[in-house]
Amino acid sequence: MSLEEKLEKWRRLEEEAKEIRRREADWKFIEGLPPRQRAALKYYVETGDIRTSAKLAGLELEDFRELLRKANVPVVV
């Protein structure tokens, strides 16, 4: 498989992951959060980048993972 084909495979997987995160997220809960946490969760739903998201939220990594659970946003890997 060429590099381009591999990148396309990963792009498809990331699209699938994003769709799952968007579909399962508790948007009502997310919209009720303080602005910083709300923005971080929306960033995570779109990117799956947990470390940058945790920094945006101003939380430690595990605290942000717990916030993901409360918001029903799955980690898709």
Place this chain on the structure above:
Amino acid sequence: MSPSDFAIADTCFLIDWSYWSCRDVLFKLFRAIFVSETVLREVKSERAVEWIATALASGQLALYTEAPDVMGLATRIVERSRLVPGLRGVDLENRGAIMAVDLLEELSGVVVWRALEVIRGAIKRGFIAGDPEQVFKLYEEETKHRFPRAELEAVISELRGEAREVAQAGGGGEGD
């Protein structure tokens, strides 16, 4: 998939894995599992810390201190990963590490297991019994983790196929 002598666990894996009721099966798959000081510092919850502390005390986990040369190598891999368009940063999320070994020639000898591969390995070696689909479903429910559907279905199909072969071989033996 063959059993390995040792593995190194990362933070996100340990946090999610600690939520699973079958979490201790991890220790049957490897002779030693290393947890780096950096990872240990990131684990905060009582659930995860207690599980890790118990495993450290019993020798199932081992603390690993990153030497300067290892940190240098890690920095070079992070830099390298940022130079490939489309490759996620290996320092930002688990998918980045999995992508890196798939895309970077110099890392092709590295094996990265997600929970998907760990559970697959545990089922294949008989450490977890039951229908594979139900095992993965339980993991997803208890951890709020999701596996990519196509990859999950492929693994379930593989495991069920192997189970059928074993059953058929066993049935033939009884009839002989």
